[in-house]
Amino acid sequence: MARRVSNRRKTLVTIVAWAVGIAIFFPILWTILTSFKTEAEAIASPPKFLFFDWTLENYAEVNSRSNYFLHFMNSVIISVGSTLLGLAIAIPAAWSMAFVPGKRTKDVLMWMLSTKMLPPVGVLIPIYLLFRDSGLLDTRLGLVIVLTLINLPIIVWMLFTYFKEIPGEILEAARMDGAGLWEEVVHVLTPMAVPGIASTLLLNIILAWNEAFWTLNLTAAKAAPLTAFIASYSSPEGLFYAKLSAASTLAIAPILVLGWFSQKQLVRGLTFGAVK
């Protein structure tokens, strides 16, 4: 029987939820507002919230100084490319770990996760040298490879968790009906795990889009994504907050829109199997 929730409690929970939501969204809102201020208004004390002279001059300046479209396309190719490549490797890996576990499956999973614990700067020089020798520096392909590898443990873990929720009997039944391994994965497992795969895909695109260590260190002019675009507007000497905010708003806008439209899918995927 469903528990009765009193109106007072409901109101309280709603207020808390809104407060948390606004607190999380406030830095983004402030960035967007600052992008429409002049540099002098951006540092005004006390800060100006809505009543200031709205201007588009920062967007005009950013547009004249940088090739936004090049950085945007690099971000799209790198994040989507690394996600698709990662899924192509991770789906079979997660399938085998979920449905045909071996003695060391848990150890392998933990080992994969442990690679995320190494500070990236620790392997910067070896990877830089490998990239230099294989001609991958400042290439989209190089970044697709490196982002696939760094996000692979998360993709495998997420898919493994989703696959574990799918009853093995269904796959057995498919095998009884004569399905081979390929048919089993493509026609039976994948459709059932679509919410999980979709949320993994979206989350990984967001992670790859926001990645700012490798994308800054392995690129120069050609393959630099939006993270490098943002980094070019910060300055230790001189006011830059308004222009930096305009650049940041332009950089996060596409992923914000993607997140907005796919939030149902994301929430469904992330809570998949949470309630039985």
Next chain:
Amino acid sequence: MTVFVRALLGATALTLAVSPALAEKLTIATVNNGDMIRMQKLTDDFTAKNPDIELEWVTLEENVLRQRVTTDIATNGGQYDIMTIGTYEVPIWAKQGWLVDLNDLPASYDIDDLLPAIRGGLTVDGKLYAAPFYGESSMVMYRTDLMKKANLEMPDAPTWDFIKQAAAAMTDKNNEVYGICLRGKAGWGENMAFLTAMSNSYGARWFDMDWKPQFDSEAWKATLTDYLDLMNNYGPPGASNNGFNENLSLFQTGKCGMWIDATVAASFVTNPKDSTVADKVGFALAPDKGLGKRGNWLWAWSLGIPAGSQKVDAAKKFIAWATSKDYLKLVADKEGWANVPPGTRTSLYENPKYQEAAPFAKMTLESINAADPQHPTVDEVPYVGVQFVAIPEFQGIGTAVGQQFSAALAGTVTADQALKNAQMITERTMMKAGYIK
């Protein structure tokens, strides 16, 4: 071979023969500051004169740029043909053989016109390894109206005692006016740039001639004690988080009586578009303690060519253009003399039009000339650099010591404890690096 294939091959050969020679593309890594951005907008002048050279820019924030270019040059990555580097990197990289020397720039470049102090900071064993694009020192910027109200007159060359007296007289905490604003944010290029320069005027030094750290000296104790005294009594609240930009914003909004920082700030605080006190700012040399050294630093953003570049000749052409007298004139023609990159050439400071447009020109030149990277402090030192020590280990120990001094300003450790920790940290690193046994 069919007629069609022959025709195709012929057409291809003809196309290749008549197409213009491919332009050489230079990739330039640079820092995001006003002068560099202005140069990017003015490069049509260079490409018009050199149609066989194309330019490709990578603009990054200072710390990201430093990490990026250091990785590339140390691994011979070859991503950049020209790098924007500071006076800290040049001596270290030149000694490693990582930079191409620029001694063969054409006579029209007039290398002797470069300001001696700046040129000295970019020269190793008699060879120039980077050409200065813009140079800076540090000086006192003060509110003339508040000085007048306090019945004081700022001398051209003040002492630290006068600065303390003026800070006390100008402070009006009820109206959020603080007598002095100084850097407090931890970092080798943040609070340690200021404190190292200040310590020089107190006769302190980072190392003695045997590379033994000197934070246990009386001179360092006096430096830190006076700094904390000034900031705790007359500085703004939360100063341990303040760097250049935070203090700039405080000064521009009328909350600082004095600010001792980079000379480049002079053009910002006197710009009526951004500054509410633009017409009430005076300038003076960085203070001294009567020991013959002033507390000002020396820095130049310069253009250098990595030794691995395949396009050295084209890169030299660009550097000669970007750091030439003609470039200064080009900026003046397009954007006015006040916007010319300062601190590199003697002829600029002799130009009456520049003197008229930039009221801070005289003080900037005197500040730059007052700094000597070869002899930064009162006693002899084994290193080069005014507000830094030009050794690879300095970035790490400079920031670690800066964290201690920032903590002392925040009140989480005492001055004595901060100095003791700084001595310990520096000794440990220098021992590990093999400077001391």
